[in-house]
Amino acid sequence: MPEGDTIHRAARVLGEALTGQAVLRYWAHRPQLLAPRREGHVITAVEARGKNLLIHFDDQRALYSHMRMTGAWHVYGPDERWRRAQARARVIIESEGHVAVCFDAPVIELLTAPELLRHPTLSRLGPDLLAEPLDEDGILAGFARHPALPLGEAVMNQGIAAGIGNVYKSEMLFLARLSPFLPVEAMPQERLRKLVQDTAAMMRRNLGPGMRTTRTGPGSRLWVYERSGQACLRCRTRIQMRHQGEQARSTYFCPRCQGVG
Structure with a gap:
């Protein structure tokens, strides 16, 4: 999508x-x-x-x-x-x-x-992550309304923040070293705010022509998305995928980098 x-x-x-x-x-x-x-x-x-x-x-x-x-x-x-x-x-x-x-x-x-x-x-719809200026407080208020929701589901909730799909969900949680299965209420406010800021910045960087990328250098354009079974580009642990939420959306993650047991 x-x-x-x-x-x-x-x-x-x-x-x-x-x-x-x-x-x-x-x-x-x-x-x-x-x-x-x-x-x-x-x-x-x-x-x-x-x-x-x-x-x-x-x-x-x-x-x-x-x-x-x-x-x-x-x-x-x-x-x-x-x-x-x-x-x-x-x-x-x-x-x-x-x-x-x-x-x-x-x-x-x-x-x-x-x-x-x-x-x-x-x-x-929640605030658009590509709107100028970015409504960080509005997005954080949206997270606060869903304290028990796992992060991987919360960031996909368009009523919290509009624009994120499966690719950015997996990539940005990996870059932030956050478990997709951790509930929102377990997250300090400052880490959630940083996640919002970094996601918006990454999406803005991908507004130009060419394929979406979240990393530079040789090899894959992406860190974890659709790389299940392959070595993590940071720690060489095998990337995993789990289905998450009512719609069973695919979530890719590194168990070691993101602290998933």
Whole structure:
């Protein structure tokens, strides 16, 4: 699933292509996304909120999309060849000079301003880790509301902080030498704050082009994610993976570096 840095990157590319532009052609794969028509409306902003993307129009409506595991927004020139099959398109927005296509996204909604305010996902989001300025106190307050939750589940809770997915969960807890299975209440406030600051900084470093990385030097781009059974790049202990939480998300960790018994 795309994490917050990927969605912010997509929002920036879409925004540069579409903001201030009138919609010349609009197509969607479901009738609910077609009324009222978008042709002639001006796109006023493109916004990322954690893993959620919003395209705002001048009539106070917004096109909301969540990529889940399969979706992606692409921007093309008018005659450019698409990198995915047209049958996989869910929304097409054409402006002067650009064609924006949403492929394979399972969640797309056209929302009015009141619907946006009370949206069941968006209204429950915690502070965005890539927002400027970073709302550290708001995120720490979110952690405090879930004292018994294991850290590996808490950092994935979008109501605490929006934007973290499986990759950053495993990588940042490893870098902080924290057990994913330790409850929030066992964590000193200053260590939680440092975790928030470092995670936000790492995500900001990955906003540019290229593949996401959490380490430099030769070898793997990542410390532990999807490296189960391989040697820890710090201590040579075998990296392990456990499923965690109600959705059984994969959590990668070094038992020695992170003190997991």
